[in-house]
Amino acid sequence: xxxxxxxxxxxxxxxxxxxxxxxxxxxxxxxxxxxxxxxxxxxxxxxxxxxxxxxxxxxxxxxxxxxxxxxxxxxxxxxxxxxxxxxxxxxxxxxxxxxxxxxxxxxxxxxxxxxxxxxxxxxxxxxxxxxxxxxxxxxxxxxxxxxxxxxxxxxxxxxxxxxxxxxxxxxxxxxxxxxxxxxxxxxxxxxxxxxxxxxxxxxxxxxxxxxxxxxxxxxxxxxxxxxxxxxxxxxxxxxxxxxxxxxxxxxxxxxxx
Numbered sequence: 001x002x003x004x005x006x007x008x009x010x011x012x013x014x015x016x017x018x019x020x021x022x023x024x025x026x027x028x029x030x031x032x033x034x035x036x037x038x039x040x041x042x043x044x045x046x047x048x049x050x051x052x053x054x055x056x057x058x059x060x061x062x063x064x065x066x067x068x069x070x071x072x073x074x075x076x077x078x079x080x081x082x083x084x085x086x087x088x089x090x091x092x093x094x095x096x097x098x099x100x101x102x103x104x105x106x107x108x109x110x111x112x113x114x115x116x117x118x119x120x121x122x123x124x125x126x127x128x129x130x131x132x133x134x135x136x137x138x139x140x141x142x143x144x145x146x147x148x149x150x151x152x153x154x155x156x157x158x159x160x161x162x163x164x165x166x167x168x169x170x171x172x173x174x175x176x177x178x179x180x181x182x183x184x185x186x187x188x189x190x191x192x193x194x195x196x197x198x199x200x201x202x203x204x205x206x207x208x209x210x211x212x213x214x215x216x217x218x219x220x221x222x223x224x225x226x227x228x229x230x231x232x233x234x235x236x237x238x239x240x241x242x243x244x245x246x247x248x249x250x251x252x253x254x255x256x257x
Contacts, residue, residue, distance in 0.1 A: 002056035003063075007115045010056070014115070017049065018108055043088075046104060050080055053111060069122055072129050079132040080107055086139045095146040100135035107132060 002010035024042065028034040054077035061070035083100065090097035102110070110128040114121050 002053065002115065003059040005060060007060075007118070011112055011115045014053065014108065014112055018105075021046065021049075022105075047081070047084065050077060050104070050107075053108075054080075057111070057114070069125060072125050076107065076125070076129050076132050079129070079136050080104070082136045083132070083139060086136065086143060090139075090143045090146075093147070095143050095150075097139045097143050099142075100138055102128070102132045102135040 001007075001013060021042075025034070028038055054073050058070045058073040058077075061067070061073060080102075083103070087097040107128065110124065110131075114124050114128065117124060
C-alpha cells in the first residue's frame with residue numbers, strides 16, 4: 001500500500017500491525033504458550049516487517065523521482081537493522097544494549113508521522129534518520145564501555161564464574177564450558193587442576209608411572225604384596241614373580257569357570 005501511494009491506508013495497516021506486534025507476547029504469556037521458538041519467530045518477523053515497510057516507502061520516493069529521500073529511507077532501515085543487531089550481539093556476549101531514543105516502536109511511530117503528515121514528510125524523515133543513527137551510535141558506545149570494563153578485569157570475571165559454577169568469560173556470559181578457554185583467559189593453570197582435564201590426566205600418568213607399574217600396584221594392593229617401598233631389590237623381584245604366578249592362576253580359574 002505504501003509503495004503504491006495509498007499512504008493513509010498504509011498508515012491504518014501499520015497501526016493494526018503495530019497493535020498485533022505489541023499484544024502477541026502478552027497473549028502468549030497469558031495463554032501459557034510462550035516459547036523460545038515463538039520469540040525467535042517474532043524477532044525474525046519484525047525484521048521482515050521493517051524491510052517491507054521502509055522498502056515500500058523508499059519505492060514510493062523513487063517512483064516519484066525523489067532519489068535523495070529514497071536513500072534517506074534506506075538509511076533509516078539500515079540504521080534500524082544495526083540497532084537490532086547491536087542488541088542481539090551484545091546480549092549474546094553478556095552485555096546490555098537496551099535503550100535509546102529510536103527503538104523499533106519509536107521508528108514505527110515516526111514512519112506513521114511521515115505517512116500522515118504530508119506537509120512535513122521530508123523534514124520528519126530526515127529527523128528520523130538522524131535520531132536513528134544517534135541511537136545506533138549510543139548503543140555502540142554503551143556496549144564498548146562495558147566490554148572495556150570487562151577487559152580490564154578478566155581474571156576476576158572468570159574466577160567469579162568458576163566459583164559460581166557458571167561460564168562467564170571476560171566477554172560475558174556464554175555456553176562454553178572449555179577449561180582450555182578458561183586457561184587462556186585467566187593466564188593461570190588453576191582450571192587444569194579440575195578433575196577430568198587433559199593436564200590433570202597427564203600429571204596423573206606421570207606420577208603413577210607406566211602401565212606395567214600401575215598394574216603391579218593394583219596386583220600388589222589386591223594380593224597384599226609390596227611393589228615399591230619397604231623391600232629390597234631381590235625380594236621385590238621374587239614378589240613380582242609370585243604376584244605374576246598368582247595373577248595367572250586367577251586368570252586360569254576364571255577361564256575354567
